[in-house]
Amino acid sequence: MTYARARLWTGISGVGLVVLASALALGLSWPERWLPSGADWSRDIALLALLSALFALVFLPVDVFAGLVLNRLFGVPRGGLARFGIDWLRGVLFQSLIFSVSGAALLLAGRSFGLAGALAAFALLMLVLLAAQAPIARLVGGLIPNRSGDAANWGTRRVEVVRAVDPSFTGGIVGWPGAERIVIPERWLEVLGKDGVSALIDRRRLLAARGWRAQGLGLALVWNLVGFSLAAIMPGSGVTDLPGLVTLFLWFNLWSFAGLLVLPRPSRAGVL
Numbered sequence: 001m002t003y004a005r006a007r008l009w010t011g012i013s014g015v016g017l018v019v020l021a022s023a024l025a026l027g028l029s030w031p032e033r034w035l036p037s038g039a040d041w042s043r044d045i046a047l048l049a050l051l052s053a054l055f056a057l058v059f060l061p062v063d064v065f066a067g068l069v070l071n072r073l074f075g076v077p078r079g080g081l082a083r084f085g086i087d088w089l090r091g092v093l094f095q096s097l098i099f100s101v102s103g104a105a106l107l108l109a110g111r112s113f114g115l116a117g118a119l120a121a122f123a124l125l126m127l128v129l130l131a132a133q134a135p136i137a138r139l140v141g142g143l144i145p146n147r148s149g150d151a152a153n154w155g156t157r158r159v160e161v162v163r164a165v166d167p168s169f170t171g172g173i174v175g176w177p178g179a180e181r182i183v184i185p186e187r188w189l190e191v192l193g194k195d196g197v198s199a200l201i202d203r204r205r206l207l208a209a210r211g212w213r214a215q216g217l218g219l220a221l222v223w224n225l226v227g228f229s230l231a232a233i234m235p236g237s238g239v240t241d242l243p244g245l246v247t248l249f250l251w252f253n254l255w256s257f258a259g260l261l262v263l264p265r266p267s268r269a270g271v272l
Contacts, residue, residue, distance in 0.1 A: 052096035110239025
């Protein structure tokens, strides 16, 4: 059992928890039983924030095991309990804020324009999140841009070097197609050297230049739009009150799990 495999199995366990919790909540009609219906903005926003916090607490054991226990078991340096607590709380606060604002936007669109309005708002939210990938990653993950020393040499290539708390962070490609930025971890400069990092940057630039990342983004957006549309017409779902919206989210979790089973194959083919 390696560190990477242990993290993989922890992730699989977290996915299983999402699926089981969503199926249980749907089967027992928890949103309809426990959440008030009707339109009350202050109440709905407060409940969305509370549900986001509850979601974080349910997954706290998985986070602790993956982010603290495993690191100690395998001797991966990442600070102690206090450091983990600060990082976890920062990530949860920003992620909960995104969840709450997104949920409120969908309710507003649904109450004003029905399902079509909610679907349009969902599409707009995806585009906004795509454009804001880099700042969201910095806020949630605590990424710190590094513009000094060797890192500054990559600036002319639309590359951003960041310092990450998590040693497993691999960066990626962020932003709109045609205006992508490549994010790489500072640690790679030490581990892989200039030639190794240059090769990996060239690979990511090629993915963007040939439109392959844009194709992948297009598939992801369509997949989510189809899933949202299907979830919206499932029993108990709705876009005009909080119980219906939470039920929609639960159905969408199951759709996301289906994507986790189906989409890796074309994704691997695209990587190759």
